Amino acid sequence: MVKGFKVYTPGGPEVLKYEELDVGEPGEGQVKIRIKAVGLNFIDVYFRKGAYGAKMPYVPGFESAGEVIAIGPGVTDAKVGDKVGCMGAFGAYAEEQIVPARALVPIPESVDFIKAGAILLKGMTAQMLLRKTFKVGPEHTILVHAAAGGVGSLLCQWARSLGAQVIGCVSNEEKARQATEDGCHHVIIYSKEDFGKRVMAITNNSGVHVVYDSVGRDTFQGSLDCLATRGYMISYGQSSGAPDPFTMSILAPKSLFLTRPSIQYTTNRDELLEMANDLFHNVEAGVLKVRVNQTYPLSDAAKAHDDIENRRTTGSTVLIP
Ligand SMILES: NC(=O)c1ccc[n+]([C@@H]2O[C@H](COP(=O)([O-])OP(=O)(O)OC[C@H]3O[C@@H](n4cnc5c(N)ncnc54)[C@H](OP(=O)(O)O)[C@@H]3O)[C@@H](O)[C@H]2O)c1
Structure with a gap:
């Protein structure tokens, strides 16, 4: 069992329940990661409030960075010990998460877990918006x-x-x-x-x-x-x-x-990796400064939600399990 959050009913930050979770073992095509950093995103608020349909109960969170600790059958392109990021799969507000191997993004050596958790979903969104939705010049x-x-x-x-x-x-x-x-x-x-x-x-x-x-x-x-x-x-x-x-x-x-773009731009794995390469290249080149302006222990996720909803945050916010 690991610690993490579940949401049973839509509502305010108080519906985030911190409890023991059994995340299970990875199935076909899945891996288990030990999460080191969780990115907070405004979309977590929409789901928590019920503005976007989510099947209840669910474990919130769409942006995580961590280490692969188990691989399921049929997984060939990830191994135990890999440093990875994952965006777009529910379940990041926890110490461990089961994710599809095809959703993993390798994190370069030079980028630490906290920065990776801060930038993956938000940076991929910026990449999509500036390089694909409209090519800014x-x-x-x-x-x-x-x-x-x-x-x-x-x-x-x-x-x-x-x-x-x-x-x-x-x-x-x-x-x-x-x-x-x-x-x-x-x-x-x-x-x-x-x-x-x-x-x-x-x-x-x-x-x-x-x-x-x-x-x-x-x-x-x-x-x-x-x-x-x-x-x-x-x-x-x-x-x-x-x-x-x-x-x-x-x-x-x-x-x-x-x-009205959404991160559907990354449903194809080749495109996901190409966008992630562009993102991390720009981080390593110093074009993008990763602003981790707030960190909270994971257990304080409700406070973090209250802060982002009330415009008290700037840059990225990371929850640390
Ligand atoms: N389409 C996609 O694929 C995609 C992916 C990622 C994020 N997003 C969207 O991008 C937006 C930014 O996400 P983020 O996680 O980076 O959040 P964020 O921008 O850090 O936080 C939201 C900001 O929106 C502004 N805001 C204006 N009116 C607001 C209101 N009534 N309530 C709360 N905030 C208000 C505030 O800035 P000021 O104080 O300066 O007004 C606030 O700080 C969100 O709408 C999110 O859903 C979309």
Whole structure:
């Protein structure tokens, strides 16, 4: 038996129950890992609240880094002792986790477990958003909402290194300082000024080529409004709730593109490894600074949830079993 969390019913952070878990042994195509670091993600909150359907009870958590301690039948490309990361499989809020071997990503020697747990899911998301959903380059001006958050911090650093003009949007001065350090050319504190108006002023009324919108309901319309003609609205999250229903014709006046990407980009193993290589290459090259701004013992996951939901976190948060 190992320690970990289960959620039996949707609700607030109090529904996270820390208890003894029997994770079992790996089946066909699976491995067991001993988890050294768990990445906290806003998606953990959506599932806990019941906003995304999860079959109850479940062990939460989608981002882990650890060591392979057992392999199941048919596994050929992992062995006991491998240093690995895993994203996208439930069960990370525990001391041990059973995961499909095909979901594992090798972690380079130079990246420690805590950094790996902090960056895998968020960094792969940034890779997807900047290199696949839209290929950002020096000719682009982009707007990043929640620019001091886990994904946002990486988006700003990476987009800057790709030569883009980066505008970040945050709620307060402290977050603005971090976003500036992370490469934003302009930072908008949306609690003090209208972000749409400021974007239009910065871009001489042209608007931005791309908006990376993880906030959802509160920013959706404003994001569309500050896009350039034929701009890309990349709505990849909903920290403030799902955007209100809308008619497609709102995209017509500026011929806008709208996409709602998810980490489905990595269902193919070759693509998963290619994206992970790109991510870790950029970490090792110093392009991406991994901001592990908060760590908590795993047993304090409820406190960590309360903090991320109430905008008290910046960068990445790691839970340590
Ligand atoms: N599509 C995908 O595959 C994918 C993958 C990973 C993450 N995501 C999404 O990316 C977003 C960021 O995830 P993250 O884990 O890095 O979280 P995060 O950005 O570190 O935390 C959320 C941030 O959103 C901002 N925010 C604005 N309105 C909010 C509200 N009403 N309640 C709470 N926060 C609000 C806050 O920043 P300010 O204080 O600056 O407003 C807050 O710090 C989430 O929406 C997540 O679901 C999507």
